[in-house]
Amino acid sequence: MQNNCPDSPDDRHIMVYLIMKCVRIIIVFLFLLIPVIVCGSDIKEYKLKNGLKVIIVEEHKAPVATFQIWYRVGLRDEPAGKSGMSHLLEHMMFKGTPKYGPSVLARIIQKNGGTGNAHTTKDHTAYFEIVPSDRIMLPVELEADRMKNLILDPKEVLSERSVVMEERRLRYEDDPQNSLFEEVVAAAFKVHPYQRPIIGWMSEIKSIEREDLYSYYKTYYSPGNAVIIIVGDVNADEMMKKIREHFEALPSEPVEKQMPSVEPEQQGERRVTLKREAELPFIILAYHAPNFPHEDNYALDVLNLILSGGKSTRLYQSLVYEKKIALSASADYSSFNIDPYLFYFFASAAPGKDIKDLEEALFAEVEKIKKEQPSESEVQKAKNQIEASFIMEQDSIYMQAMKYGMFEMLGDWRLIDKYLEGIRKVTAEDVMNVARKYLKEENRTVGILIPTKKVKSEK
Amino acid sequence: MKSEKLKKLLAVCLLLACCFLTPARAEALDAKRNVLSNGLVVLHSENHSLPIVMVTLIVKAGQSDERKEKAGLANLLSELLTEGTEKRKSKDISEEIDFIGASLDASAGGDYTTVTLSVLKKDIHKGFDLFSDILLHPVFPQAELERKREQIKGFLKQREEEPSFLAGRAFKKGVFGEHPYGRLIEGSPETIDVIKRDDLVEFHSTYFLPNNSILSVAGDLTSHELDALMNAYLAEWKPHGLVKKDRGRPDEKKIKKVIKIDKDLTQANIILGNPGVSRDNPDYYALAVMNYIFGGGGFSSRLMHSIREKMGLAYDVHSFFAAYKEGGSFQIGLQTKNESANTAIGEILKQAEGIMEEYVSDEELSDAKSYLTGSFKRRLDTTRKIADFIASIEFFNLGLDYDKKYPDFINAVTKDDVLRVAKKHIAAENSVLVVVANQKKAELKY
Numbered sequence: 059m060q061n062n063c064p065d066s067p068d069d070r071h072i073m074v075y076l077i078m079k080c081v082r083i084i085i086v087f088l089f090l091l092i093p094v095i096v097c098g099s100d101i102k103e104y105k106l107k108n109g110l111k112v113i114i115v116e117e118h119k120a121p122v123a124t125f126q127i128w129y130r131v132g133l134r135d136e137p138a139g140k141s142g143m144s145h146l147l148e149h150m151m152f153k154g155t156p157k158y159g160p161s162v163l164a165r166i167i168q169k170n171g172g173t174g175n176a177h178t179t180k181d182h183t184a185y186f187e188i189v190p191s192d193r194i195m196l197p198v199e200l201e202a203d204r205m206k207n208l209i210l211d212p213k214e215v216l217s218e219r220s221v222v223m224e225e226r227r228l229r230y231e232d233d234p235q236n237s238l239f240e241e242v243v244a245a246a247f248k249v250h251p252y253q254r255p256i257i258g259w260m261s262e263i264k265s266i267e268r269e270d271l272y273s274y275y276k277t278y279y280s281p282g283n284a285v286i287i288i289v290g291d292v293n294a295d296e297m298m299k300k301i302r303e304h305f306e307a308l309p310s311e312p313v314e315k316q317m318p319s320v321e322p323e324q325q326g327e328r329r330v331t332l333k334r335e336a337e338l339p340f341i342i343l344a345y346h347a348p349n350f351p352h353e354d355n356y357a358l359d360v361l362n363l364i365l366s367g368g369k370s371t372r373l374y375q376s377l378v379y380e381k382k383i384a385l386s387a388s389a390d391y392s393s394f395n396i397d398p399y400l401f402y403f404f405a406s407a408a409p410g411k412d413i414k415d416l417e418e419a420l421f422a423e424v425e426k427i428k429k430e431q432p433s434e435s436e437v438q439k440a441k442n443q444i445e446a447s448f449i450m451e452q453d454s455i456y457m458q459a460m461k462y463g464m465f466e467m468l469g470d471w472r473l474i475d476k477y478l479e480g481i482r483k484v485t486a487e488d489v490m491n492v493a494r495k496y497l498k499e500e501n502r503t504v505g506i507l508i509p510t511k512k513v514k515s516e517k
Numbered sequence: 518m519k520s521e522k523l524k525k526l527l528a529v530c531l532l533l534a535c536c537f538l539t540p541a542r543a544e545a546l547d548a549k550r551n552v553l554s555n556g557l558v559v560l561h562s563e564n565h566s567l568p569i570v571m572v573t574l575i576v577k578a579g580q581s582d583e584r585k586e587k588a589g590l591a592n593l594l595s596e597l598l599t600e601g602t603e604k605r606k607s608k609d610i611s612e613e614i615d616f617i618g619a620s621l622d623a624s625a626g627g628d629y630t631t632v633t634l635s636v637l638k639k640d641i642h643k644g645f646d647l648f649s650d651i652l653l654h655p656v657f658p659q660a661e662l663e664r665k666r667e668q669i670k671g672f673l674k675q676r677e678e679e680p681s682f683l684a685g686r687a688f689k690k691g692v693f694g695e696h697p698y699g700r701l702i703e704g705s706p707e708t709i710d711v712i713k714r715d716d717l718v719e720f721h722s723t724y725f726l727p728n729n730s731i732l733s734v735a736g737d738l739t740s741h742e743l744d745a746l747m748n749a750y751l752a753e754w755k756p757h758g759l760v761k762k763d764r765g766r767p768d769e770k771k772i773k774k775v776i777k778i779d780k781d782l783t784q785a786n787i788i789l790g791n792p793g794v795s796r797d798n799p800d801y802y803a804l805a806v807m808n809y810i811f812g813g814g815g816f817s818s819r820l821m822h823s824i825r826e827k828m829g830l831a832y833d834v835h836s837f838f839a840a841y842k843e844g845g846s847f848q849i850g851l852q853t854k855n856e857s858a859n860t861a862i863g864e865i866l867k868q869a870e871g872i873m874e875e876y877v878s879d880e881e882l883s884d885a886k887s888y889l890t891g892s893f894k895r896r897l898d899t900t901r902k903i904a905d906f907i908a909s910i911e912f913f914n915l916g917l918d919y920d921k922k923y924p925d926f927i928n929a930v931t932k933d934d935v936l937r938v939a940k941k942h943i944a945a946e947n948s949v950l951v952v953v954a955n956q957k958k959a960e961l962k963y
Contacts, residue, residue, distance in 0.1 A: 119566040120898040152816070161826060164816035169884040171891015173815075190894045217829035224784070225832035228852050231783045232680055335781050337678045338671070368615035370608060379607075382664070385671040409671050439616045446618025446637055452567055453899045 101462075101471070102294045108310040109282025112301055113462055113471060114294040117455055123290025124455050125197040126186040127205070128463045131278035133180045133256045134318055134396060140266055141251075142258015145178040146215075146222055147271050151185065152176075153214045155207040160214060163200045170196060178256055181396045182467050188456055191291035195300050201286075202304035205279050212268045219263060226257050234336040234507055235406075241330045242342045242505035246400055250321040282310040285466045289459040318397065321346070328503040336509040338385065339413035340406045343420060344503045347391060347401040347496050350468055354495065355393035356480035357488035358401060363440035364432050364489065365389040365403075365423070370439075372427075373405070377419050383411050387420070394464055401496060413506055427493045431486040444481050546897065548733075548907045548917050549740065553747070556728025556756045560907045560917075561743055562735040564900060568638035570736040571904040572648060575912050576630045577731075578724030580697045581764040581843060587712050588697070589704020591625035593665060594717050598623045598632065600661040602654040607661055610647060619644055621651065627698050628842040629912060635901065638737045641746065649750035652725065657717045670706045680786040680852075680953045687776045688788045691949035692846045696767040728756040731911045735904035767792060767844040771947050775963055778953040785858035785954030789865055790848030791944040796840040796913050802926040803934040804838055804942060809885040810935070811872050811943075812836025812849055817884060819868055824851060830861050838942075842913070847942060855958035862950070862963055872939045876932045890924040 104112040136143045154160040167174045172189030174197075187197040230236050240255050247253035257263070286305075288297055324346055348354050366373045366388040377384040387405040403424075407416050451457040465471045548562040583590045599621060600607040614621045619636040621644070632652055636644035676682040686701055693699030703709070732751075734743055769792070794800060805813075812820035812835055824834045834851040849869075853861045897903050897920075910919045950963055 119564065121894050122898045161816040161822070165884070168815065168817050169887045169891075171888060171894065173892070173895065188895055188898075190891055193891075217826070220829035221825055221832050224830070224853060227784045227854060228832055234678060335678070338675050368611060370611035370615040375608065378668075379664070382667070385668065385675060406675060408667070409674055435616070442616060443618040449567065449637060450569060450618075450635065453569060453901065455898065 103471075104298060106281065106302065106306050108306065108308060109280075110284060110286065110305050110308075110310075111466070112286045112298065113288070113466065114292065114297055115287075115289040115458065115462070116292060116294055117289055117458070118291045120455075121191045121291050122188060122455060123191040123194040123288065123292050124186055124188045124459045125194060125201065126184060126287045126459045126463055127201050128182055128184040128285045128287065128467060129279060130182055130283050130313075130315075130467060131274075132178055132182045133254060134251050135278065135315065136251060136254070140258075140262055140270060141254035142222065142256070142263045143266055143270060143274055144183055145257055146219065146263065146266055147274055148176050148178045148183050148185075149218045149222060150210055150215065150271060150275075151204055151208060153211065153218060154209055155203050156209065157203055157207065158200065160211075163204065166196065166200065172196070180252055180256065180399075184463060186456070186459070194288070194290065194292050194297070198297075198300045199304050202308065205281070205284070205305075206308050208275055208279075210268055210272050210275065215266075215268045215271065219266065222257065222263055223260065226260060226263065229257065230255070231260075234332070234334045234509075235340050237334065238330075238332045238340060238342060238505050238507045241332055242344050242503055243400070245328045245330045245505070246324070246344045246346065246503040247321055249319040250397060251318050252321075252395075252397065252399060278313060280310050280313065281305060281308050283313045285463065287459045287463045287466070289455040289462070321398070324501050324503075326500050330503070330505045331508055332505070333508045333510050335511055336507055338406050338409065339416070339509060340507040341404070341413060341417055341420065342505040343403040343424075344400040344505070345402075345496050345498070345501050346398060348393065349395045349398050350393040351473065351476065351480070352393070352398075354492045356477075357484045357492040358391055358496070359393060359444070359481065360437060360440045360484045361427070361489050361493055362389050362391040362401070363443055364427070364436045367440055367443050371436075372423055373403075373420075376423060377405060377416070378408075381419060382408055383416050383419050384408055394468060396467075413508075417504070417506075424493070424497045427490060428497060429490075431490045434486060437484065437486050437489065441481055441484070445478070448478065546903070546907070546917070546920055548903075550911075550917055553727065555754055556726070557751075557754065558731045558911055559743075559747070560731065560733040560911060561738075561740060562733075562903050562907060563739060564735065564903070565737050567900070568737050569900060570634075570636055570638055570641055570644070570734065570738050571900045572634040572636075572644075572735075573733045573904040573908045574632040574648075574652065575731040575733075575908045576632070576725050577628070577729045577912070578720070579625050579629045580627045580700065580702055582720075582724065582762065583697060583704075585695070585697075586708060587704075587716055588700050588708040589669070589702070590712050590716055590720055591630060592702045592704065593662075593669065593709065593712055594657075594720055595623040595625040595630050595632075596665050596669070597657050597661060597717065598651045598655050600665065601656050601658040602650045603656055604654070605647075605650060607658075610651065613643065613647055617643055621647055623651070625702060627702070631908075633904075641738070641742075642749075645746050645750045649754075653751075653754055655721065657714050657721075659714055662712075662714055662717070666709055666712070669703050669709055673701070673703055673706060680780060680782055680784070683778050683780070684786045684788050684850075684951045684953045687778060687951045687953075688790065688848060688949055689846075691772065691774050691776055691951065692790065692792055693767045693844070694772075696765065696844065698767060698841060698844060698846075723760060726756055726759060727751075727754045729759055731908050733904050733908035733911070735907070736900045764843050766795070772949060773946065774949045775961075776949065776951045777956055777961060778951070779956040780953055782953070782955050783854060784852045785855050785861075785952055785959050786850075786852050787858060787862060787865075787954075788848050788850045788951045789862065789948060790846055791942075791948045793838045793845035793847040793942060794840055795844050796842060798840070798845075800934075800938045800942065801840060803930045803938040805889060806882070806885045806927065806930045807872065807877075807935045807939050808836055808838055808847075809888060810877050810881045811868070811939070814885065814888065817888065819872070820849065820851075820865070823868060824861060824864055828860075828864065830857050830864070855955045858952060858954055858959040859962050862952075862961075866945070869943055869945065873936075873943055875936075877935050879932075882930075882932055882935065886927050886930070889927045893920065893923060 102114045170193040174187040176185040373387040377387040384405045390402040462471045617640040623632045634648045831851045836849040
């Protein structure tokens with residue numbers, strides 16, 4: 059929210075989420091405050107008796123720290139007809155409590171040299187602050203306050219609804235490629251809520267009332283449905299003292315999550331076209347694919363990088379470099395969702411090239427990997443990239459916390475190790491097999507953007 | 518591509534957040550500075566907390582050093598550095614870099630070109646080998662030149678569908694006119710078409726010199742290890758006479774322009790602004806404070822408070838000063854539905870008048886100062902940020918103790934300063950207004 063950074067990262071770009079189909083978490087925690095220190099690591103884990111989980115990583119290389127609070131609620135939990143509710147509520151979380159008025163939280167953080175923001179995804183909503191480490195106690199009180207005492211003033215709801223509608227115009231209505239993306243996802247899913255955009259359909263955003271938001275807030279914003287992650291130059295004991303002081307008294311109602319409808323198996327190709335004022339044709343392929351920790355998702359991650367993990371890989375080399383048929387071409391897959399999602403291909407046609415030829419060229423790449431195993435070197439390169447990115451990400455306390463949060467949403471941060479082990483075991487044959495299993499014609503949705511008239515512009 | 522767009526959006530956010538603040542630092546930067554016998558300035562910040570090394574090289578040549586009819590040369594050159602050397606083909610370079618999960622990129626800007634390497638410590642030799650190879654021995658193969666030329670033209674065409682691109686391009690041109698800062702870094706299809714391989718070779722041999730460059734290295738590397746790398750991979754980099762051309766400053770003649778671009782959109786994309794200041798302008802720090810209060814401070818800013826929070830007119834509204842070596846610009850940007858364009862512009866003008874006519878409050882002043890000084894630590898909290906920061910403070914001659922001086926620069930700013938610089942550097946009579954919109958629905962009064 060702050061600084062206008064995108065606070066609703068498109069679902070393709072945020073990896074994360076729970077694996078639990080319903081929230082069982084709340085029941086178990088009778089042991090309070092026993093830090094679980096995993097061998098060889100500085101990660102400390104605590105559970106308050108109201109179910110709130112806290113993960114603290116002391117990292118003293120720079121005098122800064124991040125405080126993040128992740129709620130297990132997102133697009134997936136929204137009732138039919140109210141798409142965009144999680145995201146609008148995320149915006150409203152900055153609109154104040156009786157103690158701290160509209161935008162006061164953001165201002166307090168900023169005048170202490172910090173920054174903050176939030177994002178909503180298919181499965182969760184997360185808020186964060188990054189502050190000089192001597193101010194790390196500030197967000198504790200502020201986050202506890204807005205977990206419990208949000209006002210949701212009807213006037214503010216009206217105003218923020220129109221802000222979100224402007225955000226939708228900015229990101230989707232006036233962006234032909236993103237509009238096509240919405241069309242493809244909506245066609246790929248018939249019944250599962252992943253069908254809808256995180257930001258919501260325009261008419262549905264408009265229909266969200268204060269009361270909808272209030273009951274949604276009361277249902278999902280509770281300690282048992284949240285995880286706090288702190289990474290940085292902090293002292294865990296002092297942190298926990300402060301966290302207990304502000305969060306322990308918050309009551310926790312068990313969250314009864316609705317099971318979203320199960321998406322039936324796709325049994326034939328689906329096609330959508332979008333005719334819009336645009337410059338170049340654009341194509342998206344979307345294949346249904348499993349989510350973490352399915353046995354196939356490791357090989358799919360490796361496949362994704364073999365296809366488009368840098369300029370040396372297949373899609374760029376073949377479509378952009380050799381054939382010069384595409385201006386850009388990539389694959390995209392993330393297994394970090396609670397429910398099965400999609401394995402994508404994106405490509406935009408080079409000027410003067412026919413989108414049909416580009417489509418054929420994409421299919422040819424798909425067939426190639428189904429017919430023949432990738433080389434050992436391609437597989438090793440993909441694995442090296444994943445390992446290197448895990449190390450590089452640790453350079454940033456924010457990225458570190460994001461990673462723990464993401465795996466917490468999937469069930470447990472310790473799954474990070476399971477994930478990396480899974481990746482290491484992938485063979486060239488596995489990659490070919492998952493391509494055969496999932497990249498099938500009957501399992502795909504094809505979307506094509508057809509540019510209409512020319513842009514008039516004064517230069 | 519969508520992900521690239523998101524990256525761009527994020528980059529804009531970062532720009533909004535940092536643009537006018539320049540880099541910053543943590544408690545102990547401890548960067549060492551050495552000038553080698555070939556004239557290369559080497560900056561080194563050692564940190565062994567993670568097995569990674571970040572390298573940033575600034576070559577003091579960019580868009581400002583191009584001839585107008587060959588606009589886009591610096592950018593094309595940077596794009597071609599990784600497309601072939603004396604001993605490696607394009608695919609060899611990307612293969613070797615991708616295989617170790619590293620990244621090696623070059624990009625040109627208004628004032629300079631940067632080459633960056635991010636690599637795991639265990640692969641540091643491979644990383645430096647590739648880095649020095651693309652820097653010292655690029656060959657700009659004709660076939661790669663043709664390919665890249667077509668790609669850049671293709672991307673330029675594709676970007677015509679982005680309202681923010683159209684608005685930004687028209688604004689630059691409006692504010693900087695014929696100065697190189699007024700052009701897209703990519704140039705235009707016409708100028709890209711006339712660039713020849715010889716132009717690239719000449720630009721490279723003229724400017725890519727050690728005595729025209731700054732190398733900064735941060736991370737898991739001792740001085741001893743760095744010396745060994747320099748000897749092994751950059752020893753052959755020879756200085757020679759530098760042709761110092763006067764780049765010239767943007768014209769100061771008065772402009773007042775309204776540029777309307779018609780496109781079938783739901784939102785009007787609006788930029789209002791005027792010529793700004795160069796990085797060495799003494800008003801720089803007062804402007805940082807003023808801009809934070811006015812439109813740079815996110816939810817602490819007046820523009821955000823009025824236009825987003827009170828009026829619900831826009832998701833994004835911001836202002837910033839872009840300060841380059843030879844000049845700069847000030848701009849206010851927002852997007853609102855076509856029908857609200859007039860109202861939003863009216864409110865911007867009202868807010869601008871406000872900051873130009875009345876003192877800011879004590880609270881606004883102190884909040885701005887505490888943000889600007891307090892956020893310094895965050896601006897140096899990763900190895901990548903440190904490498905980039907020390908390179909840029911060297912480029913702008915700010916001194917390696919800049920981090921210690923910065924709080925004093927900011928804290929010295931008074932309410933009088935804020936008022937004075939607002940009057941001086943926000944200029945209604947010298948402004949460019951760009952509106953990309955469905956003009957029929959927007960019915961602009963301006």
